[in-house]
Amino acid sequence: xxxxxxxxxxxxxxxxxxxxxxxxxxxxxxxxxxxxxxxxxxxxxxxxxxxxxxxxxxxxxxxxxxxxxxxxxxxxxxxxxxxxxxxxxxxxxxxxxxxxxxxxxxxxxxxxxxxxxxxx
Numbered sequence: 001x002x003x004x005x006x007x008x009x010x011x012x013x014x015x016x017x018x019x020x021x022x023x024x025x026x027x028x029x030x031x032x033x034x035x036x037x038x039x040x041x042x043x044x045x046x047x048x049x050x051x052x053x054x055x056x057x058x059x060x061x062x063x064x065x066x067x068x069x070x071x072x073x074x075x076x077x078x079x080x081x082x083x084x085x086x087x088x089x090x091x092x093x094x095x096x097x098x099x100x101x102x103x104x105x106x107x108x109x110x111x112x113x114x115x116x117x118x119x120x
Contacts (some may be wrong), residue, residue, distance in 0.1 A: 005030035010077050012036045012059055012114060013084030015046045022081050027052040037084060061085075061110030067117040080118050082111045 009026045013019035014035030027033045027050045035050075036057040037043055043056040060066055061084050087103035088095060095103075 003030055004079075007031045007078040008034070008075075009079045009081065010034045010036060010057075010118075011081045011083070012061060013082060015039065015042045017083065019081065019083035020046060022083065023054070024050055026079070027054055031079075061114055062106065064113050064117070067113050071117040077118065080114065082114050085110060 009031040011023040014023040015037040032053040034055040036059040038060045047054045085107040088099040
């Protein structure tokens with residue numbers, strides 16, 4: 001991996017799964033990493049296991065006001081990764097319309113809200 005020394009990386013969904021793997025890899029590559037999710041306890045526990053400069057932020061991609069307030073207080077990020085989403089899975093026929101709409105709300109609109117707020 002290319003050196004990320006002195007780069008600021010925000011990983012929303014960084015407390016588990018792919019987000020955690022990305023946070024670990026970028027921290028190992030020298031980045032100053034902030035992991036974010038809705039669960040502060042989980043973030044704190046995970047942050048202690050990562051190497052380098054790791055910070056935490058409690059964020060919810062469904063809360064536009066929270067995202068805007070967070071990004072207004074931040075200097076520019078070099079990289080923003082969004083792996084956070086709450087989605088139910090299943091075939092088109094078995095997934096209810098309510099669950100499909102919730103998945104779009106979380107995965108698409110959550111990322112959209114982050115991109116919009118981070119553009120400040």
